[in-house]
Amino acid sequence: MIKLTNASPSFFDESILLNPEFFISVYSTLDSDGCVITNIYSTTKENWVVSETVEEIYELIKNEN
Numbered sequence: 001m002i003k004l005t006n007a008s009p010s011f012f013d014e015s016i017l018l019n020p021e022f023f024i025s026v027y028s029t030l031d032s033d034g035c036v037i038t039n040i041y042s043t044t045k046e047n048w049v050v051s052e053t054v055e056e057i058y059e060l061i062k063n064e065n
Contacts, residue, residue: 002060005051007037016048020061028054 006014022042031037038057040048050057 007049007051
């Protein structure tokens with residue numbers, strides 16, 4: 001599990017724990033305010049929006065073990 005920061009409006013700035021084993025794709029985009037956010041899609045057909053960059057998420061996954 002890795003700890004990330006939720007960027008969705010309903011849960012903004014709250015911590016979220018996700019299991020990267022189920023990630024299908026991770027990519028960054030800009031939100032309506034021009035801030036970088038990262039979208040995560042999973043094999044469970046769920047998706048999350050987080051504040052960390054793709055590079056930060058990659059480092060967390062690499063250092064998880």
